Amino acid sequence: MASSSTARGRTGRPPVTSREQILAAALQLIERRGWQRLTIRALAAELGIGTTTLYHHVRDREDLLVQLIGEVVAQMDRPELPADPQERIVVAMTTVHDTLAAIPWAAEVLTVDGFMGRLGDTSVWIVEEVLAAAVQAGSSPERAVEVFRHLWYYTAGEILVRARSAVGPLDRDRLLPEGQTLFGAREASTVPTLAAIGDRWPQITARDTYAEGLRTFVRGLLGPQRREHSG
């Protein structure tokens, strides 16, 4: 099944198509026709190889998409990080966030495959920086991991939910089965808040909501009240 633990040299027939060629062709195909149209068959045809040959380079389609995002994330620019630990965390996390959010198809793919649980492994320097900053701010290593977890949950959720909420107003028609009002609240809300918000809800999505929430979360997770806590 899996290759043994010893790093054995390559053997067998050398592939006529390299991993780089496959990923490059896939990216090109995505740019040209969108990620939904990136089919195994089309990619194989683009590369001039048989359809099933791709399965020797990629486990399945999901794996292909994961590797594609991983490639993009790996080439992410490493920004200059401020000295203050909390700000450093904010900048680092915002960088990943913006990178993923900037790839139009990334969020879509993220909803489809299981990349979220693995991104922490791919972009190492972010994990490193956040953990180190948390430790510098006074956390134990274990606590630092938890801090990173919380922040990553928030980041992942923001990307996924916001990408899905922005698909357009047709979602309303798609969601409601029949005759049901949005939120079920506009007609008779037990709480005045929902009625007050009403239809403005979808519009209130501010662009930099993420960074603000992130900063608040970091502040809550790392301090400042922890400075006065000695035990």
Next chain:
Amino acid sequence: MASSSTARGRTGRPPVTSREQILAAALQLIERRGWQRLTIRALAAELGIGTTTLYHHVRDREDLLVQLIGEVVAQMDRPELPADPQERIVVAMTTVHDTLAAIPWAAEVLTVDGFMGRLGDTSVWIVEEVLAAAVQAGSSPERAVEVFRHLWYYTAGEILVRARSAVGPLDRDRLLPEGQTLFGAREASTVPTLAAIGDRWPQITARDTYAEGLRTFVRGLLGPQRREHSG
């Protein structure tokens, strides 16, 4: 296209299969064979109807799964909420979280379809409660919406990421292309934190990490320093 706004009486051939029958059969099929094996064809065969007939009750497979989760969430128990606004928010959000996290296939489906952006519409009372509590804690209605957004991002991300991270240790072999170490850190980490954590990373997942992070986030978003803020 869509039926007009007036509630017109039903006409045409009456369906031989009701929405409830479809959802019930689908849930039963999920319990028996897992959600991945819930195919349109199998569900139609189970109901004794033609395959394509299902498409008159459900837009597509994704829609079917969304409706299934919606059904489960809609029957969620409404817990007793404490008086304190912050605690009320914590309990409310934890309830949704636990409901979704308790359905083994829900988190998987959530990763697949676009349910995340719509759940806020389905379970109304949670939105109501959180918004009202935020307002009671001193937020404006617009600010309350932002607070809910942040908390929902965190909740959604936690469910998705944790579900995906828990698929098992085979993920390691699946992720790493060739000869790459996990985190790229065990051999030479520029930051001591990662090396210190090392292999313990996957094990540190505490069960109630979510509630703790949620409480911290709520506290950061709503106060307590806001109580002393009068303008």
Next chain:
DNA sequence: AAGACTTAGCGAACACGTTCCGAAATTAGC
């Protein structure tokens, strides 16, 4: 050099989601 082993390549086939389009069943209007 020869065989064993390992890997890449590929055609055929299967199950699946989905669309097309026509047939059947029911109601509304006359």
Next chain:
DNA sequence: GCTAATTTCGGAACGTGTTCGCTAAGTCTT
């Protein structure tokens, strides 16, 4: 009752991801 409209039903077909089993092309061992 008859026709038209409207709705459900479902077979056929297309494109898809994936597996099976095989052949070809290399590498390693002897």
